[in-house]
Amino acid sequence: MIELLWIFLSAMVINNFTLALFLGLCPFMGVSARVETALRMGAANIFVLVLTSLAVSFLNAFVLAKAPYLRIISFIVVIASLVQVVETVIKKLSPVLFRELGIYLPLITTNCAILGLAIFQTNRDYDLLEGLAFALGAGCGLTLALVLMASIREETELAEVPSVARGMGLVLIIAGSLSLAFMGFAGLLSAT
């Protein structure tokens, strides 16, 4: 149980996919203007990550043991199918959210965080439960990074910022500062 908790914490804060591993930057830059949208994007990502983790566990157990050369192709097919499912469900349940997420929802397919999770899970030989903890941690970490960035960006809209700094430059500086802050978690596992 402790092992699962550490996998979860490690994926969420210590090896945060966005702020420590440079993965999933597309939604991090694109959908971090509003906290509400960031939260929903994070939820969609968590859903896709958990389903991907389940699918990868089954693929590793039943398909890739016999045909390891199909690894990347099968991962991409599974991720694309799952994103299509999520897209259809969101379009049906919440058309407003579907419009707000815009192009970033189908872009979850090409989100390297999802493929990164599948590859990390396979390389580290995680079983089903460990994979689920890893996926949940990675998803929560992605959501945390998105929400943190969105809340800071909302504040900077009200602040007096020089005209030169308005735009992507400021966003990247904020991302760098957040990333530096997350580096402080690096000693968490060894310290306890």
Add this chain to the structure above:
Amino acid sequence: MILPPGGFLTLGVLLLGLAWWGERRARRTEARAGRVLRPEAVAAAGVALADSAGATLRASRTGEQR
């Protein structure tokens, strides 16, 4: 892992530098355009000035005649 903060910060500083350079260039172009008067603008201003002076003169003369 040193790469992410460094990568983010370097890209951010690069973009800030580019934005500053673009704004400085735009400001200089504007200043240059304001200092050097274009002939057609001078001609238009001259016509407008002459029209208004003529109208004033005509109005004053009409007043004197009355």
